[in-house]
Amino acid sequence: MKSSYKFILTLVVGLTVILGIMMTAFSLPAVNSGVHNVPIGVVTEDKATYDKLAKPLEDKGFKVTHYKHNNSMKDDVTDRKIYGAIALSKTGDVTIYEASAASTAVAQALTQIGQGMVTQQKAAAKAQIAPMMEKAQDVQTIKMMQAKLNAIDAKQAKIVDLKSFPKADPKGAGLAAGALPIALGGWIGAVAIANMVKGKREKLAAILAFAVIGGLGLVAVIQFVVGTFDGNYFITSLCAMLGIAATGFFVLGLLEVIGNAGLGIAAVMLILLGNPLSGLSSAPEMLPSGWGAFGQLLPPGATGTLLRNIVFFDGHATAMPITVLAAYVIIGGGLYYFGKRSKI
Template sequence: MTTSPPGTTPWPRTLGLALGLVTLVSALVLAFLWPSVTADPRNLPVAVAGPVEQVAQVEAGLAQSTPGVLDVTAVADRAGAVALVEARDVYGAIVLGPAPEILTASAASPVVAQLLGEQASALQAQVDAAAAALGAPAGSAPTVVVTDLVPLSPDDARGTTLAAATFPLVLGGLVGGVAIALVVRGTGHRLAGLGAYAVVGGLVIAAILHLLGGLHGSFLADSAAVALTLLGISGTIVGAAALLGRPGISVGPVVFLLFANPISAAAMPVEMLLSPWGAVGQWFPPGASATLLRSLSYFPGADTTFSWLVLAGWAALGIGLVLAGSVRGGARRAPEAGAATSTEAPAVGTLAAAR
């Protein structure tokens, strides 16, 4: 059996480290590529406005031409469709009647906006056929108009800045959590460090994203969303370290980087991820913050209660874990202190007798 020269790392340990690193990198590649490779339009909610008979015909046509892609909600008129789009309940709408129109919202998803825009030619063909059946002259049928109700900002015309903001937020939470867990001692000091990091980080990062054109909502609301994201991630790491020691630090990269970030749906609709992972991702800080920041910027009428509750829940969890770690640490130190006192007592008695 070949032995390693003195002062060198043993061969089994060297090869084991190499295999472990390959496993880690493979997991990273799989985690980040799997969602995009398997992404596909599925059950995207859209509205169709118009008479019941025409809505049924369009729905049947969509089911035949794009099976399983669109989930149709029937509404009475254009106003109802606009309300659903602006509340972010649907990605867009098809308006039937004398003024046919396709409503999109590129701020919600450029991919779905393009998909709906492609339906304009099919809808135009139906309008022309209906006009011809009524004996109208050729070319007299109304033209289908495509309207982007909620466009992306000119400062972020492709939405790349907003979509890319999630990953730095996750890294920021990881870095802050690991640093505080390793450097700061004392429960009060750790909680103060987490609070200061979240508040200042929320203000600074929100300011940067506003300057770069990625965010367009209320600055204070955006800052609060970023702060809760940082606190939820970093607090969970510090709390896990307080309970488990240094091995608890690994909870952060595993939960937030490898698992939650790839299914956050920051750059694509939730429905495009394999079910149920898109919905699951919204229960974690990366997905909740991505959805919340987009709604705050472009959809002020959307219901953001769920996202706020998720972020607040993770922040509370982190603080609770830190406090629980403090209680457990105090309980662990009490027997050690008692044992030290009991061993010191005989020594003191022996010293007194010697005197």
């Protein structure tokens, strides 16, 4: 029986919609990426100095918190409440506290801001000394002024990386690249199991085994081959297992309820949207408003954030990604349980 033109038109329109979603998911975050309410701190004991520094930072898109001491600021970096801070001492020295393991993009932005502040300080100091140099007559005064200028030229912003990636992968490329294998691997694994394993209980056992072995294998590659991770291998593997299980159960559940149509839904959610919106290569707050938060509700973003926070931030701020991934496991498991396509 030949396909009707109505069916062909519906199929073409549907494929065009999918292409549009792909284009939006990949291009819009890339075009509009930047600072969107990125939380950082300013460390200074003087309120007036804080107000002077905070306003231009807020105008750039940062969400700024005032700290009077470094200790509380460092605690908030570890707790994943802020990405870093700019500290200004009483003598005007600039120190940039960053956490490149949280986001290399935000760390680079903070470094540029700190260097810009020092450049402004140099220009202002030279502008004060220049007239005095012109009026100076004796050699001793000229030498003293020149020494001050040399000291000004040598001034630099101090960079302190509180949480960094290992030397084997200083930019954390392995973590960013790992989001797609988790999403695509879980998708492919669930499809293969659904089509090749017979029996409902057997499929359930297969997806559980795939999550366990896949999690161990994925983390082994990232930790021992690529060198991105340096934490507890087994604890990190448990997080990867949860990520793969979330993807696998969700896909398996959709297949069990609506058949092959579920593959398209899963592909859009987990790969076409989940990967570019994960924020792993920058930060969720570096994506356009709303997109980053949505990406954290998808398995690639939630898994990447969970792995990042477990390995580099002592397990802080893991409740949200664990909840998201557990929800996918539960929803997928529920769909699979009530679905009728597989024989017991």
